[in-house]
Amino acid sequence: MNAPLLQMSGIDKSFGGTAALRSAELTIGRGEVHAVIGQNGAGKSTLIKILTGVYTRDGGTITFDGKPVHFHYPREAQAAGISTIYQELNLIPLRTVTENICLGYEPRKWGMIDWRLANKHARELLARFDIDIDVTRPLGEYNTAIQQLVAIARAVSLDAKLVIMDEPTSSLDDREIAILFGVIRELNKSGVSVLYVSHFLDELFQICDQVTVMRDGQTVAQREISDTNKLNLIADMLGRDPEEIRAAGMTDFSAAQAKTGDVLLEAKNVATGTRLRDFTMRVHSGEIVGLGGLLGSGRTEAARALFGVDDVTAGAVKIDGKQGAPANPRAAIGQGLSYLSEDRKAEGIIPHMSVRENVTLALLPRITKHGQVETKKERELVERFVKSLGIKASSIDQPIRELSGGNQQKVLLARWLATEPRILILDEPTRGVDVGAKLEIQQIIRGYVEQGIGVVLISSEFEELVEGADRIVVLQDGHSVSELRNPGVTENALVKAIAHHYADRDAA
Amino acid sequence: MLADSKTFDLRELLRSGGGTAQTRGVWIALILLIAFGLFRYDNFGSQYNVLSFLNFNSMFVLISIGMCFVIMTGGIDLSVGSVAAFTSVVAALLSSHGLIVAVPGGVLAGMAIGALNAFVILRMRVPPFITTLATMLAAKGGSLVLSGAETIGVDWTTNFTRLGMGSAFGTIPWTILIALAVVIVAWIILERTSLGRIVLAIGGGDEASKLMGLRTERAIVFVYVFSGLCAGLAGVILASAFGAGQPLEGVGWELTAIASVVVGGTLLTGGVGSIPATVAGALLLGLIFNILNFENGRGTISLSAYWQSVIRGNFLLIVIVLQAGLLTQRKARSQDG
Numbered sequence: 001m002n003a004p005l006l007q008m009s010g011i012d013k014s015f016g017g018t019a020a021l022r023s024a025e026l027t028i029g030r031g032e033v034h035a036v037i038g039q040n041g042a043g044k045s046t047l048i049k050i051l052t053g054v055y056t057r058d059g060g061t062i063t064f065d066g067k068p069v070h071f072h073y074p075r076e077a078q079a080a081g082i083s084t085i086y087q088e089l090n091l092i093p094l095r096t097v098t099e100n101i102c103l104g105y106e107p108r109k110w111g112m113i114d115w116r117l118a119n120k121h122a123r124e125l126l127a128r129f130d131i132d133i134d135v136t137r138p139l140g141e142y143n144t145a146i147q148q149l150v151a152i153a154r155a156v157s158l159d160a161k162l163v164i165m166d167e168p169t170s171s172l173d174d175r176e177i178a179i180l181f182g183v184i185r186e187l188n189k190s191g192v193s194v195l196y197v198s199h200f201l202d203e204l205f206q207i208c209d210q211v212t213v214m215r216d217g218q219t220v221a222q223r224e225i226s227d228t229n230k231l232n233l234i235a236d237m238l239g240r241d242p243e244e245i246r247a248a249g250m251t252d253f254s255a256a257q258a259k260t261g262d263v264l265l266e267a268k269n270v271a272t273g274t275r276l277r278d279f280t281m282r283v284h285s286g287e288i289v290g291l292g293g294l295l296g297s298g299r300t301e302a303a304r305a306l307f308g309v310d311d312v313t314a315g316a317v318k319i320d321g322k323q324g325a326p327a328n329p330r331a332a333i334g335q336g337l338s339y340l341s342e343d344r345k346a347e348g349i350i351p352h353m354s355v356r357e358n359v360t361l362a363l364l365p366r367i368t369k370h371g372q373v374e375t376k377k378e379r380e381l382v383e384r385f386v387k388s389l390g391i392k393a394s395s396i397d398q399p400i401r402e403l404s405g406g407n408q409q410k411v412l413l414a415r416w417l418a419t420e421p422r423i424l425i426l427d428e429p430t431r432g433v434d435v436g437a438k439l440e441i442q443q444i445i446r447g448y449v450e451q452g453i454g455v456v457l458i459s460s461e462f463e464e465l466v467e468g469a470d471r472i473v474v475l476q477d478g479h480s481v482s483e484l485r486n487p488g489v490t491e492n493a494l495v496k497a498i499a500h501h502y503a504d505r506d507a508a
Numbered sequence: 509m510l511a512d513s514k515t516f517d518l519r520e521l522l523r524s525g526g527g528t529a530q531t532r533g534v535w536i537a538l539i540l541l542i543a544f545g546l547f548r549y550d551n552f553g554s555q556y557n558v559l560s561f562l563n564f565n566s567m568f569v570l571i572s573i574g575m576c577f578v579i580m581t582g583g584i585d586l587s588v589g590s591v592a593a594f595t596s597v598v599a600a601l602l603s604s605h606g607l608i609v610a611v612p613g614g615v616l617a618g619m620a621i622g623a624l625n626a627f628v629i630l631r632m633r634v635p636p637f638i639t640t641l642a643t644m645l646a647a648k649g650g651s652l653v654l655s656g657a658e659t660i661g662v663d664w665t666t667n668f669t670r671l672g673m674g675s676a677f678g679t680i681p682w683t684i685l686i687a688l689a690v691v692i693v694a695w696i697i698l699e700r701t702s703l704g705r706i707v708l709a710i711g712g713g714d715e716a717s718k719l720m721g722l723r724t725e726r727a728i729v730f731v732y733v734f735s736g737l738c739a740g741l742a743g744v745i746l747a748s749a750f751g752a753g754q755p756l757e758g759v760g761w762e763l764t765a766i767a768s769v770v771v772g773g774t775l776l777t778g779g780v781g782s783i784p785a786t787v788a789g790a791l792l793l794g795l796i797f798n799i800l801n802f803e804n805g806r807g808t809i810s811l812s813a814y815w816q817s818v819i820r821g822n823f824l825l826i827v828i829v830l831q832a833g834l835l836t837q838r839k840a841r842s843q844d845g
Contacts, residue, residue: 309719330721339719347719350712352779353705361709362720364702371701415720 003066005030005193006051006162011060013046020046023060025219026212028162033184033194035204035225038214039237039295039460044197047214048164052084053077065161083155084164091151093140098122100139101154125153129183145176149183156192163187164195169203181207199296201230202477215239234294234499240492261285263318264423264454267306270315270325276301277478279315283423283454288445290469291458292494298478299458300342303425306456307339308332320422333362336422340412340429342458344405348412351401355393356382358400359414385414389444406437413441417448424448425456430464442468462491474498531773531785537827538792541799549802557798559681563749565794566687567592567742571761572768572790573694573783574738577731579769580698582711582778583636585732587625588739589761590647591618593754595743597651600660600753603668610668611744618740619733621647626732630725644762651755660753672749683745690738695783703727711778768793771827792827796820 006028013021021043028034038044049055051062053071062069064080071077074084091100098115101122106113122135131149139147148168155163169177184194184207196208204211205225213221213236221236235242261284270279276298283289291299304310306317308326317325319335326332329339341347350358359382360367367374367381382396389410393403400408409429416424426445430438442464449455459465465472472484474497482497545552571588578585599614621643628639662668675681698704706727709717717724742761747753772789774781800816803809811819 328721329719333721341719346713347716350709350716350779352712353708357705361705361722364705364722368702371703373700373702373705
């Protein structure tokens with residue numbers, strides 16, 4: 001039979017009036033590895049959550065294994081043969097490997113669990129993937145890769161027909177990735193399909209058969225991986241013309257000359273244990289340096305390294321003429337750095353606290369006398385920022401969670417500006433912010449830059465980088481590969497720079 | 509410091525103490541229950557009843573305050589009951605040296621266990637629930653070993669029992685004043701100091717707090733040591749007020765404390781909390797027993813202590829459900845607007 005295993009068509013879904021999916025399609029054949037790619041907000045995770053019964057679709061049809069289906073709960077999808085391996089594994093680290101594989105389906109003998117048989121079953125299952133471990137040890141004693149493989153083994157033992165893997169390699173090293181890929185190939189041989197979500201394009205060409213590209217809630221392309229290349233995939237993801245990108249692939253992006261003004265920050269061949277491999281940049285007083293690149297290219301990792309969150313394992317960092325990367329965020333702040341992080345909810349706001357308290361948290365040592373917060377000073381300072389940044393709140397004592405996204409972001413900006421930084425790192429400062437607030441935030445940043453601070457600006461929006469940054473350092477796979485200088489940078493030029501390296505490699 | 513009137517604004521402190529939807533429930537319930545008692549029983553408002561009620565409940569107020577700080581960071585301290593039993597034995601054994609030795613001895617023992625909790629949680633990365641469960645068992649065992657599993661009579665010849673049995677100016681029991689002092693200090697720490705802010709910030713967002721360069725570890729050490737201090741003080745009062753170190757006491761106190769904190773509107777996930785509301789929560793729980801005692805005294809009903817527990821548990825549930833109702837109502841309204 002050649003009927004596909006899964007066919008989703010015309011899937012619509014909106015959240016509170018905003019369309020997340022518009023007539024999205026996904027077709028997965030039997031025994032194939034199928035990648036779904038797209039920028040943030042393209043609708044990948046919404047589509048998968050509809051498939052697995054986490055969300056209910058507004059419209060469209062899903063056919064799985066020859067039958068129309070409509071899952072309301074994740075366990076219905078599971079029972080039908082769809083298993084999801086989440087980034088954060090939903091296993092029980094304190095129980096043994098065997099228990100994790102068999103939980104709920106243990107073999108029984110006279111009404112009791114037959115552990116001997118269960119262990120044998122678990123060992124055989126893992127042996128299929130060339131994994132030989134002690135299955136009676138707690139799962140938590142093994143590394144992430146093994147845990148992930150155990151999750152997959154469980155899915156297989158439950159007769160999964162489709163295994164969904166969400167960024168499975170994000171916490172694995174190269175050797176572990178090789179093991180994982182071996183397992184995926186083994187799954188294919190036995191007719192199991194894999195839906196593979198990853199931001200790392202290199203991987204797709206190693207392991208996937210088909211790729212579906214999503215953009216703005218729509219399926220824009222489905223391609224056979226052997227018929228395409230990275231350049232085309234990037235063009236699909238960004239909605240650009242690949243020929244145009246290729247033609248410009250030969251453009252020479254000469255290294256920028258040093259700018260007058262003091263060098264505030266210098267990073268040379270910096271690498272970290274995460275996805276940053278070889279990163280070089282320089283920030284002068286009074287300029288905005290953008291970091292461009294696709295998701296997973298190492299932009300946020302670069303910011304975290306400079307701010308002392310992740311340890312620098314190679315290369316040199318120099319801040320204000322002083323050698324060495326800060327040991328931790330506290331030290332970084334002491335050296336005049338500030339970091340407005342990407343994830344406003346988890347790493348930014350303290351939801352239950354007021355606007356006032358959120359602004360002054362990072363500043364506490366400076367407004368504390370004998371351990372007591374100097375309330376009058378605090379109020380004056382917060383009022384001043386609320387006014388100058390145009391933060392709309394009923395009062396400075398209003399809980400921050402009640403503010404709009406744009407105003408929350410302004411509060412966080414105020415938090416960091418209040419520390420009087422010399423270097424300000426902004427990671428997606430205008431994401432999820434309405435157009436008006438966005439312009440205001442950009443103007444505020446520009447104002448501070450004119451007073452002499454240096455800014456590192458990370459953004460997925462090409463327009464923001466092109467219009468906002470004086471120079472743009474382009475990152476690919478953790479390497480800084482080229483640099484563009486304003487004036488004169490266009491969005492097209494940036495897209496080309498991002499794809500340039502790939503065009504070269506594909507041509508080679 | 510405190511005397512500096514420019515930085516110390518009582519009105520603001522009071523404003524921050526109550527008023528939010530989370531804490532309103534406990535105040536309403538407390539006021540209704542007091543009104544009910546005053547209306548129904550002749551001696552309910554008598555000086556004797558009020559003082560002995562507060563006197564007895566000061567121990568629970570103390571451990572609830574310590575618990576409140578721990579819970580605000582998103583942690584939990586299950587060891588408080590055992591720590592109180594342990595420190596009551598320590599204080600009783602030291603009572604022959606008088607207050608000057610027995611009180612610091614008991615309190616320091618409590619703080620030491622709190623420091624151990626913090627050390628294990630931070631350095632060995634054991635979750636607070638498990639860490640404090642372990643120290644709860646250890647402290648329990650420790651007090652049994654130290655006392656030979658018997659109550660240890662205190663030395664009545666020294667001034668030790670004056671703490672739990674004596675009164676200031678011949679009227680107000682010292683225990684009430686001690687609890688009041690701790691409440692005020694705790695209130696100021698939470699509302700006025702950067703330490704208090706950091707405690708709330710950790711519970712509100714651990715990762716965000718670290719990225720802001722806050723000294724989160726120091727704050728964690730503080731909350732567990734402070735909880736140990738409060739439990740230690742409660743243990744010393746226990747020994748002094750009842751004239752004996754009691755290794756078998758303290759069972760279930762941690763649950764009473766958690767209940768007081770939760771009824772007082774503090775989220776178990778951390779990030780939100782109020783000292784006055786926690787005190788109100790502790791008093792509310794005590795008041796239910798007080799009223800049931802009056803009821804028994806009138807002869808209208810005759811309830812065993814077991815039934816009283818059942819009733820208290822159900823009352824607690826009602827208050828919490830009402831509070832959840834208040835919260836969701838407010839959320840719905842703010843979403844409409």
